[in-house]
Amino acid sequence: MIEDEAEHQITCVEDYLNFLQQFDAYRNQGKLFYRAQLASFQTVIPSIAHGKYSKLYEVKRLEKSNLVSGTDRFYNIAYGQHQGVPTRFLDFTVDPLVALFFAVSPTVREDSVIFIFIKPSLRREDLHIDLLTKLAFWGSTDFSSFVKSFNEQLSEPLSEHNALTLATKPVFVDRHSIVDAGNLRMCAQSGTFAICSNVIEDGRIKEISGIESTESFLTIAIPFEYKAKLRRELSDRNYTPDKMFADDRSREFPRFEKAKGSLQSISEIVDSNINRKGLYSKYGAHIALNGLFTVGEITEYARRFAYSRAEEEFGCGLHVIG
Template identity: 25%
Template sequence: MAYEELLSVEIHNVNELIDFVKENSLKKFHVATNSMTFYRGQSNYDWHLEPAVYRNEKFQNESIYIKEFERLRPADFSYDNNFDKLVKMQHYGLPTRLLDITTNPLVALFFACQHNLDKDGAFYYFSTPTFWEDNWAVSFVTDYVFNPETCIQELVKRASERNRLPSVFLENDDAEKIIMHTLSVPAHAILPRLTNQRILQQSGGFLLFGMSITGIEVSKNLGTYGRKYIKLSKLDEGQEKLLCPVIKKIRIPAEYKKSIVEELDLLNINEGFLFPELEYQAKNIIRHV
């Protein structure tokens, strides 16, 4: 496990970024057969790696946001896959536990430089095992997001009935441990289906954030006596270093942001390319005319 803030390394132009990517792409940090490299750009170096629903006390409202969005627009969220639903909600601005990442380092560089021109930006490099949305652990976490449940026995039953928990865990009586571990994995890196043009243009992926287990209570109530209930909270800042096996963070000084954006524009990495919606196409036309 490693997390590095490369304090002596800065990115001043596109060429320096490419040199960094070339150097690091030659390294294999772990033996997982599905390991991949992802990137993320943030326009303020001091920001943490944190999804929108984990900011500003929104976590307690996560299920309310989701239920209300589904209630108001049921036809837009009628498909079965909860992960696809969450991606669509994220796309339209709902705070979710997804954090955007990309397999294209130039895209990450753009987002690190696009805004907050008076602040240093951050370029993140992740080397991590990668999952697809039909992985049982990803399905289980997203199912929890849409149907929160704190009773451990009920979570095991849910996993068993929906064939999401591999039978070997059930047979070995390790189901409760596996369930708690799965919910508390800091993040799963996921390659999504290309369900919208924006994901395609941005070579998008996601970190699906987990939670911290802050305690377990055994019920003494008559109707639920002996049942175990877990207390869950959002990840704290100290767990940021555990999100992926390898994270590297590089500073982009504020004074270089404008020139980097201009260089990226020459490579057609700009709002017009990354955001295919008409409003961004209009903005891009005005900017270039």
């Protein structure tokens, strides 16, 4: 669960990259994974687990999306994940600027969070990954029957105890073991996945587990106030929507939702004072804005407030500097 305060906060790309340098040793070992999401989402769980989950529901969603017909189910699920199909896969990237791109992309006026996981990863063809992928397509809640079916493909069958250990433990996929040139988005986003596991009790396959309870992760807060600025800085580094969504070159950053209400309705004067010296008067005030605004919007609101107060207090216009 995300705490009330993230462990760190960034307001510019350069500071973000400088902060991440301390993790270079993990990055070089392929153990560093990034994920961005809105701060209001308090858990790191896959889309298939949003709402009421059941094993039958998971299989039906995969069938409805025609993801059971392919020969390689891992890539079928990966493709479906990037087309909006609810799956047990969680999107991650090994590129911190891609994570920042997705942190600042939502249109809602809300802070975002970047999760950084320091975890070992397995190659896509590993037995653990194969088991979790096939478990996604298993329509029954009977775990013993799943193990029996899974063992039919193995020269050395797993014991039910060992299968249980794998089925209840999430896994991160080694980015370099994913070979899917046809998935342009995943390639452009340096994407990989964490594959979530199930809770298994009394031999029955139950709900999907999230991964936020696993060890070795930290959070970075991305305040909404700085998202417009960060978008510009990312664009300067060529991290743009048309690059991130390589199969749709017409994309641009969407506009943020329009701020609701007039200046009077969204602002409140906390305190104010007027200092008069001879022919000159200096007006100062602390203003509280009700809502989240970009730095540019805050500056504009301050200018508008200053002009309006000049009219009210002094009956004249005002030249505002800053």
